[in-house]
Amino acid sequence: MIVDQYRGMNELTTHHIKSFVNEISVRTIILRLLGALMIFYAVLFVVQRYLVFPAYMADITLGKLQRPIDYGLPDFTEVYFNAEDGVPIMGWTHPPVKNMPVILYLHGNAMHIAGHAQRYQAFAEAGYGVLALSWRGYGKSEGSPSEEGFYRDARAAIAWLKQADKAPKIIIYGESIGSGVAVEMAKEQPVFGIVLQSAYTSVADVAAQTYWFLPGIHYLVRDPLDSLSKIAEIHSPILIIHGDRDDLIPIAHGKKLAAAATSRTQFITVPDAGHVDIPDQLVVKAMLDFFQE
Numbered sequence: 001m002i003v004d005q006y007r008g009m010n011e012l013t014t015h016h017i018k019s020f021v022n023e024i025s026v027r028t029i030i031l032r033l034l035g036a037l038m039i040f041y042a043v044l045f046v047v048q049r050y051l052v053f054p055a056y057m058a059d060i061t062l063g064k065l066q067r068p069i070d071y072g073l074p075d076f077t078e079v080y081f082n083a084e085d086g087v088p089i090m091g092w093t094h095p096p097v098k099n100m101p102v103i104l105y106l107h108g109n110a111m112h113i114a115g116h117a118q119r120y121q122a123f124a125e126a127g128y129g130v131l132a133l134s135w136r137g138y139g140k141s142e143g144s145p146s147e148e149g150f151y152r153d154a155r156a157a158i159a160w161l162k163q164a165d166k167a168p169k170i171i172i173y174g175e176s177i178g179s180g181v182a183v184e185m186a187k188e189q190p191v192f193g194i195v196l197q198s199a200y201t202s203v204a205d206v207a208a209q210t211y212w213f214l215p216g217i218h219y220l221v222r223d224p225l226d227s228l229s230k231i232a233e234i235h236s237p238i239l240i241i242h243g244d245r246d247d248l249i250p251i252a253h254g255k256k257l258a259a260a261a262t263s264r265t266q267f268i269t270v271p272d273a274g275h276v277d278i279p280d281q282l283v284v285k286a287m288l289d290f291f292q293e
Helices: 002-052 055-062 113-125 147-164 177-188 203-210 251-260 280-291
Strands: 077-082 088-094 102-106 129-134 170-175 193-197 238-243 265-270
Touching (some): 077 147, 102 113, 170 177, 177 193, 238 280
Parallel strands (some): 170 193
16 A cells, blocks of 8 residues: 555656646747747847838849939939938939929839839820939938938928929829828928829838738837828828739728828729839829819
């Protein structure tokens, strides 16, 4: 009997030890996973601007930026001006025909200004003036990209347009990443109108949607570019254009912006179009129709 009692106690002790070891193992695994996740978040926080503003991609996909004439724009001029923090910024410009607006074009994050050379030509042929802005860190502009830096670039471009023409009618065209800057500029000052193509509600929302498996990623975004919280403060006419097959920024973003706007707004759905393949002539016609009402 004594032997049986000892054996029972030994088995009970062994069971407790195994349970304790298993508990420690589970706890260790959880702590290691949490530690790895925190390291991943820290790295993502540091490198995220390379993801949000991949200026290097433009040179890979389009090559080093050349002169306007090299992209079929012989009547466009390369101009330079300084942002308010002293960063030299470059743009391509073309004057408008009499009484026509000037389009300040704010391009997307994975290209430089040459990516839409044909669109600029279409604008010019329709009588619009054009100032295509090259973001800091992109093309021949200096500096490093950031939300506040982009705001400074756009303010400098608007100031340059006002210096060139005492009373310009400015339409701010924001494509993709540029849409958030367009919203901020139109909130800060009245303009003739704004166009938002493939626009997001905020970069933070896009991050949460893309990295849905990472809890709290929304709060780590350094450059949120929150258009949804600002668009109701815009008093200028707003034209929103979005492809119904946009997998990068789904059309729901554009629809939310349109619903939140309080000024005259038109939303155009482009069938079978993705993020960057909206036809130039469709854009030009939509703008001519909307801004001549």
